[in-house]
Amino acid sequence: MTIRRTMAPRFDAGFTLLEMMLAVAILAIVLVMLSQSFHTVAMSKVQGENSLALDREGRGIIWRLSDEFQNAVQTPIYPSDVMLVGTAQMQNDLPMDSVSLSTFGAGHQRALVGFGAEQLVTYTTSPNPDHPGWFVLTRSQMSALLTGVVVTPTTPPALIVADNLVSLHLRYFNGTQWVESWNSMQMPRNQQLPLAVSINLELADSEGHVRDFATEVDVPMAQPLW
Numbered sequence: 001m002t003i004r005r006t007m008a009p010r011f012d013a014g015f016t017l018l019e020m021m022l023a024v025a026i027l028a029i030v031l032v033m034l035s036q037s038f039h040t041v042a043m044s045k046v047q048g049e050n051s052l053a054l055d056r057e058g059r060g061i062i063w064r065l066s067d068e069f070q071n072a073v074q075t076p077i078y079p080s081d082v083m084l085v086g087t088a089q090m091q092n093d094l095p096m097d098s099v100s101l102s103t104f105g106a107g108h109q110r111a112l113v114g115f116g117a118e119q120l121v122t123y124t125t126s127p128n129p130d131h132p133g134w135f136v137l138t139r140s141q142m143s144a145l146l147t148g149v150v151v152t153p154t155t156p157p158a159l160i161v162a163d164n165l166v167s168l169h170l171r172y173f174n175g176t177q178w179v180e181s182w183n184s185m186q187m188p189r190n191q192q193l194p195l196a197v198s199i200n201l202e203l204a205d206s207e208g209h210v211r212d213f214a215t216e217v218d219v220p221m222a223q224p225l226w
Helices: 017-070
Strands: 084-087 098-103 119-127 135-143 159-173 196-204 210-218
Touching: 017 098, 017 159, 017 196, 017 210, 119 159
Parallel strands: none
Antiparallel strands: 084 098, 098 119, 119 135, 135 159, 159 196, 196 210
């Protein structure tokens, strides 16, 4: 008698099409999640760097303006010139002030003896043609020692301090109240400088985020010493 053995059919090891499609779908979901995570991290890094750069820029402008005002000149020594003219104006319903003052600022060029000569410094603003809503803050400087002499010096080119200015608000304390503008030429002698100046400015970063910077500084030479 012949005995026949029945063997189970043999299947090759592998994945079905459905399993492959499911694996590809899961892999795609994981890659999308990783991509979003990397994008979020990259954007956070860029925003952090922009925020730090804007903070350094704003603090630098505040420091420079504070230094100018703290060294505003009011001395009886000829040919010292008392000069501080602050003009209040509005642009886009926001303050966009300008100021000119005679100052001994530490950032200026110094003589060989170590004393800085007076400089007439002017801060002005103008619309930024490349970015509507932003303004360019410029600073110009020239000698203020030729007091009372009619001259026509060559005006040095203005330096761009910031091209992302949103607002600049300057106020002046006269001893009793804060005023929006100041003109030393209309003030009595020895009272031509404000006792303090309030500085408030707004800057925007490349993403359009606006940061506010503010301080108040005393003007030492506002109190007469003679």
